[in-house]
Amino acid sequence: MRATVIHAPHDIRVQEVPDPAIQQPTDVVLRVLRACICGSDLWAYRGESARQPGQRIGHEFLGIVEEAGSEVAGFAVGDLVVAPFVWSDGTCAYCAEGLTTSCPQGGFWGSVGSDGGQGEAVRVPFADGTLIKLPAAAAADDHLLTALLALSDVLGTGHHAAVGAGVKPGSTVAVVGDGAVGLCGVMAAKRLGAERIIALGRHQARTDIARTFGATDVVAERGEVAVEAVRELLGGEGAHAVIEAVGTEQSMRTAVGITRDGGSIGYVGVPHGSGTGLDLGVMFDRNIALRGGVAPVRTYIPELLPDILSGTIDPSPVFDLTVGLDDVPVGYKAMDGRTALKVLIKP
């Protein structure tokens, strides 16, 4: 089959690789219908996250079960399923708690020896613990299929941030980051009943989507000026719930600055850079909590799926460029150059 392979920073190729096959009786092989490129893939692309030459890449996909191992109970050939961005065994204490990302048998698509999502097919370990079934009819609905793809990462990650930030009905929320995760954070906050949602971002195409998703205010400034602007909107105080969807030292500093005393930062931006940007003295004096991390999206899918199917939420606008499999490298270039927000792949 053909799949995306990362050879070196900025050297992403679509090439022939061995066809996936059942290796364990709990595996399925999945034919990929939709995949996409994540902002976090760019860290590998830019060489800021180390990869071995030849590793696969891509961790967001949905598709059709093509083959199922003998011990797979929940899925049959032909089922339409979505994969969360990590696999998990579904039987350990962490999976039982819903923290599927800490499953000791879990793993990340594209890690050494595993398939990535940006290819024609994927071998899925622990299929029963990992995959979630989608209505078969969705396979014929191009728009719905795109919306459902957001369940594999960005929507669940935005939801995790909103949960970590403690968003409740009536909450005032501020969202740092206008990438696909930040925008899904806006959508998740709205869905959880937030009354006022301030989106920080200076790309109008993106903040326009934020408004569609539920943002009531947009702050285009950055750093200290952004902090002042948010506080001015909120009568001198910060927001009770702040979503941090970037992961840099500066974005974390901004998040602390715009959090109301006693509030929480739900952080889902993968931390990078040497410093944390957290001034613990400030957080201490103001009782600011920090809660989040890698999102156990597998746990959230059953809650979020019905709202997509009913049309209550539609995250598909985060995908603003569509490529075929051969053009995945073009998609990386577009996201790296910020000419695309999030690239959809139709293999």
Added chain:
Amino acid sequence: MRATVIHAPHDIRVQEVPDPAIQQPTDVVLRVLRACICGSDLWAYRGESARQPGQRIGHEFLGIVEEAGSEVAGFAVGDLVVAPFVWSDGTCAYCAEGLTTSCPQGGFWGSVGSDGGQGEAVRVPFADGTLIKLPAAAAADDHLLTALLALSDVLGTGHHAAVGAGVKPGSTVAVVGDGAVGLCGVMAAKRLGAERIIALGRHQARTDIARTFGATDVVAERGEVAVEAVRELLGGEGAHAVIEAVGTEQSMRTAVGITRDGGSIGYVGVPHGSGTGLDLGVMFDRNIALRGGVAPVRTYIPELLPDILSGTIDPSPVFDLTVGLDDVPVGYKAMDGRTALKVLIKP
């Protein structure tokens, strides 16, 4: 009157100061019956927290109302009351939310221009928003009075840490710090229903108190070895709820190391030192939350007081040395040299 004054690092004196008097109609003047020295007072004593020469000191006290301003509604002359370690107006949005430590009109005893607790009397601003009445009969009960003094800071702070750490019935808890706050954290965790409580500390007199307060295990090691020891006790995992009651970079690192994936660190140790000790990458991968800060003990007193009065909890063992007012400097020396855990003052 006589009160404790800090002139310079290691220069603490008990001397004549002006008698406190009603300045605002919402003030009361309190005759101090019991006060004490806090571990955080030592930062001023050691010169690690700046003080202006001549500032008062001490923020934990209880006593008798000696004079009440014309607008004080809740207290009359002769009432026995306890003061939390900050004053608060009781009328702002933060006070209404229970975050009295963020009250814009609030302040810290011993700050420039205000009285400190380690003296014969204190002018209390916003008495109705600040003080809590105690049963009059307690004034004649020396042991009970000592236990009640813990409400002004250490017990409420330990409780704040336990709440921040998310202690619930059946929780497994680990406590970093064997000072009075850490010990009260053990007591608070037990009170909230924790099933297993691991106290980290290597001073046997202190860990013996921890056991009396509810610790089921003691780990005497420090740093990486302590992390290993806690994980060994818990079958290779960390504790769901971790109380951080020290505030150094090393103690925070230990706290992260002994927290189970998906768990929370309730932090109440005043942060000092340049680094935070927080490895945000590790916290992200393992979904570790951080929640705490300066404890709004005023809010907790009504919940904790009945348990002291009924004898369900007795925090008095954290006071292991008693001095008169003139010997307050001796008390500082003893705590600085770690020969005393916490010093009780009977003016």
